[in-house]
Structures are given as C-alpha cells and as structure tokens.
Amino acid sequence: MEEIYLDHAATTYVREEVLQAMxxxxxxxxxxxxxxHTIGLRAKEALAEARQKIMKLLxxxxxxxxxxxxxxxxxxxxxxxxxxxxNKAKGKHIITSKIEHEAVLETCQYLEKQEGFExxxxxxxxxxxVNPETLKRAIRNDTILISIMYANNEMGTIQKIQELAxxxxxxKVYFHTDACQAGGSLDINVQNLGVDLLTLNGSxxxxxxxxxxLYVRQGVKIHPLIHGGGQENRxxxxxxxxxxxxxxAMALELAQAEREQENExxxxxxxxxxxxxxxxxxxxxLNGHPTERLxxxxxxxxxxxxxxxxxxxxxxxxxxxxxxxxxxxxxLDPSHVILAMGxxxxxxxxxxxFTLGKRTTEExxxxxLEVLPGIVESLRKISPVNLTxxxxxxxx
Amino acid sequence: MSETIxxxxxxxxxxxxxxxxxxxxxxIVKDHFFxxxxxxxxxxxxxxxxxxxxxxxxxxxxxxxxxxxIKVKDDRIQDCKWQTFGCASAIASTSMMSVMISENEGMxxxxxxxxxxxxxxxxxxxxxTRKFHCSVLGDKxxxxxxxxxxxxxxxxxKVETEKVRMIDHIAKVTDHDIEEAVLEGAVTLEAVQKKTKxxxxxxxxxxxVEQLIRFYKEKFYGND
Numbered sequence: 360m361e362e363i364y365l366d367h368a369a370t371t372y373v374r375e376e377v378l379q380a381m382x383x384x385x386x387x388x389x390x391x392x393x394x395x396h397t398i399g400l401r402a403k404e405a406l407a408e409a410r411q412k413i414m415k416l417l418x419x420x421x422x423x424x425x426x427x428x429x430x431x432x433x434x435x436x437x438x439x440x441x442x443x444x445x446n447k448a449k450g451k452h453i454i455t456s457k458i459e460h461e462a463v464l465e466t467c468q469y470l471e472k473q474e475g476f477e478x479x480x481x482x483x484x485x486x487x488x489v490n491p492e493t494l495k496r497a498i499r500n501d502t503i504l505i506s507i508m509y510a511n512n513e514m515g516t517i518q519k520i521q522e523l524a525x526x527x528x529x530x531k532v533y534f535h536t537d538a539c540q541a542g543g544s545l546d547i548n549v550q551n552l553g554v555d556l557l558t559l560n561g562s563x564x565x566x567x568x569x570x571x572x573l574y575v576r577q578g579v580k581i582h583p584l585i586h587g588g589g590q591e592n593r594x595x596x597x598x599x600x601x602x603x604x605x606x607x608a609m610a611l612e613l614a615q616a617e618r619e620q621e622n623e624x625x626x627x628x629x630x631x632x633x634x635x636x637x638x639x640x641x642x643x644x645l646n647g648h649p650t651e652r653l654x655x656x657x658x659x660x661x662x663x664x665x666x667x668x669x670x671x672x673x674x675x676x677x678x679x680x681x682x683x684x685x686x687x688x689x690x691l692d693p694s695h696v697i698l699a700m701g702x703x704x705x706x707x708x709x710x711x712x713f714t715l716g717k718r719t720t721e722e723x724x725x726x727x728l729e730v731l732p733g734i735v736e737s738l739r740k741i742s743p744v745n746l747t748x749x750x751x752x753x754x755x
Numbered sequence: 756m757s758e759t760i761x762x763x764x765x766x767x768x769x770x771x772x773x774x775x776x777x778x779x780x781x782x783i784v785k786d787h788f789f790x791x792x793x794x795x796x797x798x799x800x801x802x803x804x805x806x807x808x809x810x811x812x813x814x815x816x817x818x819x820x821x822x823x824x825i826k827v828k829d830d831r832i833q834d835c836k837w838q839t840f841g842c843a844s845a846i847a848s849t850s851m852m853s854v855m856i857s858e859n860e861g862m863x864x865x866x867x868x869x870x871x872x873x874x875x876x877x878x879x880x881x882x883x884t885r886k887f888h889c890s891v892l893g894d895k896x897x898x899x900x901x902x903x904x905x906x907x908x909x910x911x912x913k914v915e916t917e918k919v920r921m922i923d924h925i926a927k928v929t930d931h932d933i934e935e936a937v938l939e940g941a942v943t944l945e946a947v948q949k950k951t952k953x954x955x956x957x958x959x960x961x962x963x964v965e966q967l968i969r970f971y972k973e974k975f976y977g978n979d
Contacts, residue, residue: 665818667842668788675789684818684842693818704973705815741794743822743838743844744815 360677363723367655367716368512368540369681374565374613384602402601409608410687416615417574419550423592426573426636427604427722430558431539432462434573437711438535438556439466442504443476450501456481456489456673457699459508461538486648487516487700494526509541513683513696513712514647515656524553533579539563543614544622544653561603565717566610570603622654625715628660628724629657632713635728640735642748648712655715662746664738669711672734678727683710706751780843781880787847792854795836804836810899813892817969819845821896827904831861838923843880848875852897868901868915870894891963923960928953932965937971944968
C-alpha cells in the first residue's frame, strides 16, 4: 500500500540533493571547525559558507547574528530564557500569545514558576490572529520581550509580524518570532519583518532534524543557554554539527528559491482538498483564517466524530494526518490552539489537520477524498452525537 | 490550557517509556476498533429495537459519549447494542464490554452492575496507561442502562445511584466526594488530592479521578 504523507507540519523528509551534500561531512570531511589543522580548517570554511548563505537569505547584517543550535525548540528556549536573564534588571514581564508552540509556552511557564517572571498570554481572534491593539495594551514599563509565532503549526494562520514588531520597536521591547513553520514558504527577511530575534529549524523545510538557528540582531542583550567551549561566538557551546548545518542552509536556500512556485502548486491542491471534503462530507467546518494561512495547511472540524478515531482509520488506508483531539495529546484537553480560537470543545475533539508538501500529488488528494467520506459515515453511524452546524457556530 | 502543565515533574525523570509506548494498541483493541461488535446494522433496526434499559453518559464536549441499550431475560443480559463517540480506546472498550455482557448465555444483571473498567481493559489485553480514562465510561453507561431496566420493572430498591460509587477503596473516596471537592474550587488532581486523599495510596484510580474532575469542572464552571 502506498503511504500518503499529509503531515508535513510535523516534519518533512530530507531532499535528495541536501542528503547528498551532507553525506561528505560525516566520514570524509569530518573535521572539527575549532581545530587548527587542515582538516579542521576545511570544516571551518564549509561552516562559514553555510552561515554566509543563511545571512543572505535572512538579510542579516553580521555573521555573529546567526547562532546555530540543536533544534527550533532550543533556539526558542535560548531566545526567551536568554533575553529574560540578560534583561531582568530592566523588567520581568514577557508577552506571548495563547497559540504558541509548547516550546514557547512551557519555557514561559518555567520562568514564571522558577524565576519570578510575569507572562501575559494574548488572546487571538476566531481566525487565530493576534490583534495589534491587544498587544499595545499589554505592554508595560517592565516588559522586556514579546514572542509571537510567524505561522501557526496547527492552523497555518499567519500573524501580522511586521505590524507587531513595529509596535515592539516603538516601545523599545525586544521582539522574537518562532518562524519554524514559515521558513519554507514565507518571506524571512529580518529587515522587512523588523524582528530582533527569529527562530528557524531544518526539520520542516526538507532539511535534517536536530539543527536550528537563532537570529539575534546585533546589540540585543542575551545570555547563552549552553556553556562550554565557546563556539558560535560564545553564544552556543558544543562542537558545531557541520553536516546538519550544511544541509539546513542548503534546504533553506532551495525552499526560499522555490517558495512562490511551490506555494502556488500547494494552494491548488489544498483548494481541491477543501472543496472536495465540503462536497462529499456533510457537517464540516474549516478552522483558521480563510486566506492569511500557509498554502499547505487545511484544518477541518468534522462534527459527531472524534479526531483520533478518524486519524487511525485514515492510517489504515496509508494516509498520515494529525488531529487536535484530546486523545492525541498528553492532557485531557484538546488542542490549546483550537480552544484559544474560541471553538467549542465538541468541535475541537473532531478536528483533522492536513499539511501538504513536496511529495503531495493530485492522486494523493483524490485518494483522501475517496476514503474519507466512508470513514466519516461509518464512525457517524456508531456515534450517539448528532450536532448541527448552527448550534456549534452560535457557540462561538 | 496552562493549568494542566506540571513543572514539578521535571525535577525527576518520570516515566520515560510512557510516551513512546502510548500509541501501541494491542491487536484485540485494533480488532474491536476496526470491527466493532453488537452495532445496529440499519437505521430501521435502531429505531425498532425493543430494549429493556437504556443508559447514556458523557458528552461530545468531554471527548467521550456512550449510549447503551440492553435486553434482559431471566435476570441475564440477552442482547445489547451501543453507540460511542470517542477515540480508538473508547470505541474498542465499549465493543469489548458489549461482548462480555452478552456472550454465552448472557451475564447476570447483578454481575454486570459490578463490571469495572479494569475488567474490560484486561480483556482487551491492556491499554496504554494514559488511555485508561477513555475506557471508564462504558461501565457507567451500562449501570445507567441497568438502573433504567430496574426502574421500568418496578425493582427500584436495586437501583444503584452513581453518587455512592466508591472510586478509591483505600481512601474510601466516592465520586460524590470528588464532585464536592470540585464544587469547592479544587479543579486539578493535586487540589482534589489535598482535599480527599484520593489516589494517594491507590494510584490505579487516578485516571478515573482525572476524568471525573474534568466532568465536574465542566458541569460547574463551563468550558473555560
């Protein structure tokens, strides 16, 4: 059975050309960039080249502004903890949103609990966007950092980052954005965006896992998270993961070069998917923003059936998706993103996320549209629930 | 969103294997999930089903809802049908329960009244620990159906109300105690444990306690 992967927001496969480029740096060019001999120097040069590539893509001003890390999660931890600790004399207030990735939320909660920081979690509207006015009202004299994600991992909703970053700038507060979901498909020029810090990683853009970066604008006061041999301009110790960094830089370069063309292709496929589900499955709702969303993301609530059950039935047909239901999370609650958008619990438990990508074809969408209606029908047959769209929508 | 996160846990390593095993259902669970037993075959059958008792628990907002119909003859459950809104564990455990109460010559009604989630879990060949809470509704729905049968047949003295159901036999905590604790503002497991000592000496009941806290929290405080 052919496996159909519609879960690209979870992670992506590594592109063939990226894998090729990386492979040399394991056994042949294995050097430590910190060594003074020829083998080390060659690794150092390769690392510098990757950094230059990324500098150009981000339109960063200085090499030192790019700090390679071990993951998106690590970059986020460094941004939040590093800014908090370096600026606590100025204030101990942080602002973020309710729909951030756990890497942001858990780090903020840790700082609240363990280090006495105060955190404001901004509400979002029903599409999942932060209102710039809400942000303005939340800023206090002791606010030191604002961290708002660029695009959401569950809904694909894109935030008005330029506008939000401009507000931060006016109030002289540092602005960080988690751009992990946006790296392959949106503009990541930090001068256009106006951000002080930006997180990216390899595993969502057809690059390797276990590598990320934190862009830190020159002059920003920040502490490192990992101490040791002083790599990355003393900001992130540990021998550089040369093969992964090379793969990451190449994957980002390719994704950025192809993004407009690929977005257009994915948008067509997604439209087909959404229109097809609307046509073939009664009582569904499209969650998130109708237009301001990543081209590859469709998040759909299907009434009267539970998400994990649908996901596992799809999996039996070789189709990989994910769900926002409580049963796919570690808590008893459904997705915090869906709840923050004001959707009622009974809707949240029945959501499916489809995220398309490079290998997604029209045949994949056809196959999904062929099997999903039958799955929903059979699960509805054994469900005692019979909601109407009107009653769940008036709950909003 | 935030109150479910327990920072304290990070101070010990915790159960490292729990996360990795969480997705592996046994073959029996899979079988009952993909081929659920004792379903209505048609709408006509559902509409015309002559039952002696019907029970329903949960709500779609909780993520689980179950409805069970039973036919009783000579104090034995002769036949049953069910409907479940829920995940794979919930569907499989209701299906397995329907088999357990109706197989052979049918389970005695008094015996069915005593069925526990763990009995069903055992027959399923185990469930991932964090999925236990998905299996605690089936037996409740069954008891509601049996009570319904008792009421209809004038055996009111046999009706067992859920309020006196013992949740923790060691600490002697009933679901009514948990309801009271939630009403008094304890909405996390820790807070309820402080008030009731539930699950402290008897950890096996914790998944059920958590489910109850969720139910009562929603009942009294809404979805926020």
